[in-house]
Amino acid sequence: MLNLLRTEWLKIRKYWAFWGVMILTALSYPGINYLFYDQYLNITKKGSDAAEIAKMLLGNPFLFPETFHTIGYFSSIFVFIPAIVIIMLITNEYAYKTNRQNIIDGWSRNQFLAGKLLDVVIVSVLVTFLYVVVALIIGYVATPTPMKGAWSKSYYIGLFALQTFAQLSFAFLVGFLLRRAFVALSVFVFYFLILENLFVNLLKEKAHDEGRFLPLEIADRLIPVPAFLGRFNEASYQAKLDAVGPHVGYTFVVILLIWGSCYWINQKRDL
Amino acid sequence: MKVLTVEGISKRYGTVQALDGVSLRVEEGSVYGVLGPNGSGKTTLLSIILDVLSADAGQYRWFEAPGSPEVRKKIGALLETPNFYHYLPGTDNLRITHTISGRGSLEEIDRVLDTVSLTERKYSRFSTYSLGMKQRLAIAGTLLGSPPVLVMDEPTNGLDPVGIAEIRSLIGELRKKGHTIIVASHLLDEVEKICTHVAILKKGKVLVEGPVEEVLSDEDQVELKAANMDALAGLLAHFPGVVRVSRQDNLLLAHFAKGNANLEALNRSCFEQGISLAHLVLKKKKLEERFFELTGNTSHA
Numbered sequence: 356m357l358n359l360l361r362t363e364w365l366k367i368r369k370y371w372a373f374w375g376v377m378i379l380t381a382l383s384y385p386g387i388n389y390l391f392y393d394q395y396l397n398i399t400k401k402g403s404d405a406a407e408i409a410k411m412l413l414g415n416p417f418l419f420p421e422t423f424h425t426i427g428y429f430s431s432i433f434v435f436i437p438a439i440v441i442i443m444l445i446t447n448e449y450a451y452k453t454n455r456q457n458i459i460d461g462w463s464r465n466q467f468l469a470g471k472l473l474d475v476v477i478v479s480v481l482v483t484f485l486y487v488v489v490a491l492i493i494g495y496v497a498t499p500t501p502m503k504g505a506w507s508k509s510y511y512i513g514l515f516a517l518q519t520f521a522q523l524s525f526a527f528l529v530g531f532l533l534r535r536a537f538v539a540l541s542v543f544v545f546y547f548l549i550l551e552n553l554f555v556n557l558l559k560e561k562a563h564d565e566g567r568f569l570p571l572e573i574a575d576r577l578i579p580v581p582a583f584l585g586r587f588n589e590a591s592y593q594a595k596l597d598a599v600g601p602h603v604g605y606t607f608v609v610i611l612l613i614w615g616s617c618y619w620i621n622q623k624r625d626l
Numbered sequence: 627m628k629v630l631t632v633e634g635i636s637k638r639y640g641t642v643q644a645l646d647g648v649s650l651r652v653e654e655g656s657v658y659g660v661l662g663p664n665g666s667g668k669t670t671l672l673s674i675i676l677d678v679l680s681a682d683a684g685q686y687r688w689f690e691a692p693g694s695p696e697v698r699k700k701i702g703a704l705l706e707t708p709n710f711y712h713y714l715p716g717t718d719n720l721r722i723t724h725t726i727s728g729r730g731s732l733e734e735i736d737r738v739l740d741t742v743s744l745t746e747r748k749y750s751r752f753s754t755y756s757l758g759m760k761q762r763l764a765i766a767g768t769l770l771g772s773p774p775v776l777v778m779d780e781p782t783n784g785l786d787p788v789g790i791a792e793i794r795s796l797i798g799e800l801r802k803k804g805h806t807i808i809v810a811s812h813l814l815d816e817v818e819k820i821c822t823h824v825a826i827l828k829k830g831k832v833l834v835e836g837p838v839e840e841v842l843s844d845e846d847q848v849e850l851k852a853a854n855m856d857a858l859a860g861l862l863a864h865f866p867g868v869v870r871v872s873r874q875d876n877l878l879l880a881h882f883a884k885g886n887a888n889l890e891a892l893n894r895s896c897f898e899q900g901i902s903l904a905h906l907v908l909k910k911k912k913l914e915e916r917f918f919e920l921t922g923n924t925s926h927a
Contacts, residue, residue, distance in 0.1 A: 362725045370713055447711070456709035459676045460726040460767075461699035626678045 359470045366444075367474075373440055380436045380482060385489045387433060388426050392417050392493055413583040415497060419505035422494035425581040427515040430486045434519055435547050437482050438526035442543060444474050445527055446536035455626045464621050472614065475527050479520040486515050514577040514599070521574035521606045524613045531617055547571060567598075573609050576602045627654045628690060629775055629806045630675065635684035637670055637830075644670045646830040647684070652808060652823070657801050659817040659838075660810040661913075662827030663921055668810040669706050671827070672779050676703055688775075699727045702768030703777040708760040712753040716744055716763050719752055720770060729771025738766040741796070757784035765793065776800065778809045782816060794820055818913035826920050833920045842916050845869070846887035848880045850896075851905035858901050865895060877905065 367373045395417065399410045416425040448454040448471075457467050498505070526543050533539040555566030566572055576598055579585070585592025630652040637645040645667045652658045660668050673679040675686050677693055688697040710719040720735045730738070739748045742762035747755065755763065761784045768776050781797075782790045790813075797807055797820045811817050817824060818838065825835040834841050852858040858878055862871045867886040872879045880887070887908055896903050 358725060362722055365718060365722050365725060366711060366714075369715075369718060370711075372713070451711055452707065452709040453711055455678045455705065456723075457726055458678060458695075459698060459701075459703045459705060459709075460723050461695050461728065462726050463695040464677075466695070623680075625673075625680060 359466060359473055363470050363473055363477075372443060376436060376440045376443070377478075377481070380433070380440075381485055383433050383436055384430050384482075384485050385492075388429050388489050388493055391425075391429055392497065412586060416581045416583045417493050417497035419494045419498045419502055420508035421582055422490050422497065423508040423511040424578070425583075426490035426493060427486060427511045427578045428581050430489065431515065431518055431575070431578055434482070434522045435526075435544060437478050437519075438523055438543060438547070439540060440478055441475055441523050441526045442530035442539045443536060445471055445530040446534060446539055449534040450536065458626060465618070468617060468621050471527065471531075475520065475523050479516060479523055482519050482523075483512065483516040487512055511578065514603070517603065517606055518574040518577045521610050521613075522571055524610055525570050528613045528617060531620070567602075568605065570609055570613075573602060573605045577606060628652065629654050629656075629688065630808065631687045631690070632671070632675065633685055635671065635674055635681045635686065637667075637674060637679065637682050643830050645674070645681070648827070648830070648832050649684075650825050650832060650835050652806060654806055655801070655804055656822045657797060657807045657809065657820055659821035659824040660808065660827065661812075661814065661817060661824060661917060662810075664812075665829075666827040666921075667830040668827055669779055670830075672703075672705055672777055672808070672810055676701070676705060676777065678705065699729065700773050701775045701777055702729070702770065702773040704761075704764040704768050704781060705777070705779050708764035710752045710760070710763065710767075713751060715749045715751055716755070716766075717748045719763065720767055723767045723770055727771065729773055731771075734770060738769045739763075741769060742766045743792075758786060758789055761785055762789070765796075772803075773805075775806045776808070778807065780811055781809060782811065782813060790816065814914040814917050824913070826917060828921045838913070842913060844916070845884050846882040847909040848882065848887050848889065848892065849874070849905060849907045849909050850878045850880060850892075850903060851876065852896070852901050852903050854901060857899070858896065858903075861896060861899055861901060865892065879909070 395413065395415070399406050399413070399415075414421075416422075448457075454467060457470075458464060462470075494505070529543045529546075530536075530539040533542060551566075551569050551571050554569060555572050558564060558566035567576060576595065579592065579595035579599065582592070585595070628651055630650075632648055632650045635645050635648045636643070648667070648671060650658075660671065662668050670679060674681045675688070675693065676698065686693055688701070691697065710716075711722070714722075716739065717735055720738070721732065724730050724732070724735065736745070736748070739745050742765050744759060744762050744766060747759060752760065752763065761781070765778070765781060768778065782793050785793065794816060797809070800807060801820075801822075809817070809821065821838055823836060824838050824841050826833045826841070850858060850862070855878060859871055862868055862878060862880045865880070867882050867888075869881045869883060872881070880892075889906060889908060893903060893906055
C-alpha cells in the first residue's frame with residue numbers, strides 16, 4: 356500500500372498539468388459558491404419589498420446547517436474538472452506505455468489498478484476537503500451568531516465524498532476503456548453535460564424516471580437541489596430527500612460494478 | 627540452472643499467427659540472441675515472458691518457477707521502446723523503476739545514469755531527450771540493482787556507432803559478471819559478436835536454436851585456390867566427403883558435412899595430383915549468411 360502511494364506520488368508530484376487542473380478546481384469551487392452567495396446577498400439586501408419576499412421564499416441557504424447541503428449541491432456541478440485529472444492520469448499511462456513498464460518492473464496487474472484506485476480516492480478526498488472548507492467559510496460568514504445544530508447536516512460531507520468518488524470512478528472507467536486522452540475527455544464531457552441529462556429528462560417525461568439509474572445520475576441524487584429550490588414543489592422535494600437513502604446503496608453498487616469491470620478487463624486484456 | 631524455459635507458446639492476433647509453438651531454453655550466464663525478420667514474433671515472445679501479453683497456448687518458467695511479479699523484479703527489461711513518463715526527469719523516472727521493482731537504491735540511480743553517459747541530462751525531462759538518450763535511459767533502468775537477468779529488445783535502437791560499441795562492451799562486461807542476457811535484435815553482426823546462444827524465428831516459428839557455433843556451423847566450408855582451377859575443381863568433385871563444390875569470386879568452395887573437412891588430407895591429395903594450393907582455409911560461416919539461408923530472405927549486401 357505504502358509502495359503504491361509512494362509510486363503514485365512520484366508520478367504526480369512533478370506533473371504540472373495535474374497541479375494546474377487541481378488549482379483550477381481549488382479556484383472554481385469557492386468561486387462558484389461565492390458567486391451564488393453574492394447573488395443571494397444582492398437579491399436580499401436591497402431592503403425593498405421584493406427583497407423581503409425573496410428572503411421569505413429562499414430563507415438563507417448558506418446558513419448552518421443548510422450550507423453543507425447548498426455548497427455540496429453547487430460544488431458537485433463542477434466534478435468534471437477533477438474528472439479531467441483522473442482521465443489524464445490513466446490515459447497518460449497508455450500514451451507513454453508506462454502501464455506496460457510498471458508490470459515489467461514488477462507490479463502485478465492488480466497493483467497497477469490499485470494504484471489508479473488510490474489516485475481516484477486521493478482526488479476525491481482533496482475535492483471533498485475543498486468542499487468542506489468552502490462550506491465552513493461561507494457558513495461562518497453567513498451565520499450571524501453561533502447556532503445549535505450547526506453540524507446537523509454535516510452528513511452531506513459523506514454524501515458529497517461518495518458522489519465525487521462514484522463520478523470520478525466513472526471518469527476513470529471512460530479513460531481506462533478508451534485509452535486516448537482526447538477521445539476519453541470528449542466522450543466524458545459530452546456524456547456528463549449533454550447525453551445523460553438528455554436521457555434523464557426524456558425518461559422522466561416519457562417513462563418512469565428510469566434515468567435515475569444512469570451511472571452519474573445515481574450519484575447525482577445523493578445531493579438533491581437545495582431546500583430553497585424545493586419550496587416550489589414540497590412533495591417532489593420530499594420524494595427526492597427520501598430517495599437519498601436508496602441511492603446510497605445504488606451508488607455503492609455502481610462503484611462496485613465500475614471497479615469490478617476494470618479489474619476483470621485488466622486481467623484479460625493485453626497491455 | 628535454466629533461467630528461462632519456454633514451451634509451446636502460441637499467440638494469434640486475428641488472422642495472424644504471431645507465435646506458433648515456440649520453445650526454447652536459456653541457461654544461466656548465457657547471452658541469448660533472439661533473431662528474426664520484422665514480424666517474426668520476437669517482441670511478442672518477449673512481451674509474453676514479461677506478462678505484458680497473454681499466450682493463447684503454452685507456458686514459460688523463470689528460474690524454474692511460473693512467471694510472477696516477484697520474479698519480474700529480478701529482471702531488468704527494455705521492451706520495444708523506452709517507456710517513461712514524458713513530463714518527468716530521467717532521475718525521477720528511474721526512481722519509479724526503483725520503487726516498483728525494489729531494485730537498486732537512490733544512490734545507484736546516479737551510478738547507472740553515469741554508466742550510460744546521461745549524468746549531465748539527468749534532471750532534464752524525458753520528453754526533451756533525443757532517441758538515443760531515451761534508449762540509454764531505458765538501458766539504465768534495466769541495469770538498476772544489477773539484476774541477474776536482463777531482457778533487451780533492440781537495445782541499440784537509435785544509438786550512434788559509439789553508443790552501439792558501448793552497449794556491446796557493456797553486455798560483454800555483464801556476461802563476465804555472470805548476468806544472463808536475452809537480447810532481440812536485427813543487427814546480426816552485433817548478435818554474432820555478443821551472443822553465446824541464438825534462436826532464429828520466422829513467422830512465429832523457431833527455425834533453429836542453440837549455441838551460436840552450432841547454429842552457424844551446419845556444414846564445413848573450405849576455400850581453395852590454385853593456378854589450375856579446373857584441375858582443382860575436378861579433384862574436389864571426387865574427393866571423399868565433399869557434398870558439392872561452388873565458385874566464389876576467384877575461389878573454389880568445397881562443402882563438407884559438419885566436422886568432416888580434413889584440410890591436411892585435402893592438401894596432401896592436391897600435392898599428390900600436382901596441384902599447388904595458393905589458398906586453403908576452413909571458412910567460418912557468418913551469422914548473417916546463416917540467417918538469410920534459414921529465413922529465406924535475400925541479403926542486402
